[in-house]
Amino acid sequence: MNPHVATLRDTLTVDEAISAVRRMRDEYENIYYLYVVDADDALQGVVSMRGLLLAPRGSRVADIMRTNLIGLLAPTMDKEVVAHIMADTNFHTLPVVDSDNELLGIITHDDVLDIMREESTEDFQKLAGAGADEGLFDPLSTSIKQRTPWLLVNLITAFIASFVVGIFDSNIAVLPLLAVFMPIIAGIGGNTGAQTLAVTVRSLALGEVGIFDMRNVCMRETAKGLINGIFIGALGAAIAFITTARIDFSLIVWIAMLINMGLGGFMGSFIPFTLKRMNLDPASGSSIFTTGVTDSGGFFIFLGLGSIFLV
Amino acid sequence: MNPHVATLRDTLTVDEAISAVRRMRDEYENIYYLYVVDADDALQGVVSMRGLLLAPRGSRVADIMRTNLIGLLAPTMDKEVVAHIMADTNFHTLPVVDSDNELLGIITHDDVLDIMREESTEDFQKLAGAGADEGLFDPLSTSIKQRTPWLLVNLITAFIASFVVGIFDSNIAVLPLLAVFMPIIAGIGGNTGAQTLAVTVRSLALGEVGIFDMRNVCMRETAKGLINGIFIGALGAAIAFITTARIDFSLIVWIAMLINMGLGGFMGSFIPFTLKRMNLDPASGSSIFTTGVTDSGGFFIFLGLGSIFLV
Secondary structure, eight states, rough: BBBBOOEEEEEEEEHHHHHHHHHTTTSSSSOSSSEEOOOOOBBEEEEHHHHHOOOOSOOOOHHSSBOOOOOOTTTSSHHHHHHHHHHSSOEEEEEOOOTBBBBBEEEEEHHHHHHHEEEEEEEEHHHSSOOTTTTTOOOOTHHHHHHHHHHHHHHHHHHHHHHHHHHHHHHHHHHHHHHHHHHHHHHHHHHHHHHHHHHHHHHHHHSSSSSSHHHHHHHHHHHHHHHHHHHHHHHHHHHHHHHHHHHHHHHHHHHHHHHHHHHHHHHHHHHHHHHHHSSOTTTTHHHHHHHHHHHHHHHHHHHHHHHHHOO | BOOOOEETTTBBBBBHHHHHHHHHHHOSOOEEEEEETTTTEEEEEEEEEHHHHSOOOHHHHHHHHOOOOOBOOOSOOOOHHHEEEEEEEEESEEEOOTTTEEEEEEEHHHHHHHHHHHHHHHHHHHHHTTTTOOOOSSSSSHHHHHHHHHHHHHHHHHHHHHHHHHHHHHHHOOOOOHHHHHHHHHHHHHHHHHHHHHHHHHHTTTSSSSSHHHHHHHHHHHHHHHOOOOOHHHHHHHHHHHHHHHHHHHHHHHHHHHHHHHHHHHHHHHHHHHHHTTTTTTTTTTHHHHHHHHHHHHHHHHHHHHHHHHH
16 A cells, blocks of 8 residues: 555645645656645545646536545455455545545556455465465475475375275285276366366455355255266276276275265365365465365265275 | 557647547556557657546647656567556556557557466476376366476386386396385485476566576586485485495485486476477476486486495
8 A cells, every 4th residue: 555645625726736736746756646635644536637627717626526426445455355346446546534534645547456466376385385475486385385385285285095995904905906096086086176266265255156055056066076077987887897807896986986086075165165264364375174075075976886886 | 559549649638638538438448558659650658547637728739748668568578478568567567569560559568467477377387297287177188288298208208217117127136235225216306306497497487587698597406416416415325324234325316316416407497498498398397307317317327336236
């Protein structure tokens, strides 16, 4: 916010206002809008340079100002919300007022471009557990420090997945084919989750969906995962049948892929919505949590079914 | 681009210009800058409303116009480049000219906000292999059609990983502990790749790095992966030692984690730069390719070392 705003009193005549603007010329580099305030510094309206230029000479500022102030900002507003208000209105400057309507400053369009760049970089990088404002040429130590916490979280989720596999180790010894197909079940579920996650995190960031859409979105994304699972799973099962010539094994590959892709769709939407509901950033490390669940869950379903029906 | 631009001839006096602006008032809703053209419609400079308002009355447009036009745009420019020029300059309107300097139109700051929103959504969603402009409430069929091609690519990379595991299936039957630790090696390498990918794709999109930085960035990211691998790998190996009480096995877990994290850092930077070099979008499905390599590579290293030294 720039607290240094060119203001006019509402009682001035247009001629007085133009003289005032002339006096301000050295003080303010770029004036396009002049905000009009009353004796208590409360914001009353706005006059553009153009409005002043084209106004009938006898009129007063109060007569020519626009009073329906669109996109008023509060100092407590979230940066991202400000960016969306700016994008949705046509103005390149928006006034910031306190609860008494006193003008505190302005936000200009280039501030907002910077905010949008920053915010989408942050979301992008936090999703994968990199530093929010990390650049490629940051000192190695900075970069490593920012990534390490999420790698530690990932180590925990990976050990959980490994523990799940460990439950079935005696069956894997009997049927190592189970280990051979593990990466397929986990990979496809993780990727389904990543697709859902990308669209969900972005929709939440852009304000296209809110917390009340959670149930609806989670159901739809689970459905998308399952529908994709029917076809992709069938293809996976077909390849499994070609390579193993075992129909029972191929069927279990299909069912496990199908369920894990549904789980991916569910977790990819459930996790960002849940983080949002907890007032945390929906992007923060959510791909690590999603993959954690699709890995552990996928192994449990596949190795569990395999242990029951094949070994 | 808006081709409907308020222009002034450079030969006008300021008084004539103000009259011209008054006549334009109904035609152009929002004029802040008046672009100045010569008799051939070639762009000569720009005058702000404020400049016109504050100018000495006798002067001519040519005397008061600003001629150092910053951020001139060409009609062939990439949308993303336009957004960055706008963000880096202070202007809320930039002129678009052809090769003869003829004014074709203007780009306004709200166009650019829309471009930035779109572009970062596209990058975000394409990285995971979702549709570039997919929304959560698109019809299920649209959404599924956009995601299926990348799931098929993922199925191929997953089968390659599965094939790699298959090479070692007889050794897994002897030592199923290898299958139990597979998810740890693959998971941590994949996540290291995802972290690198996020920062690299974003830096490429923002123009912070170019194709000539490829070698440097790939080396640095590999180094970051390896350094993180020393510590995270040691921790993984320690947990492996606690759970298995086998020092040889734990050492191999460490080495495999270390190498796979280096591989993740390398691929996470190499893949987007390579896509860029091939004039493809650096975001497009690159997480699928990166995870594909860290899965297959990680399994090969870990199961290979395990087969040589443990079985």
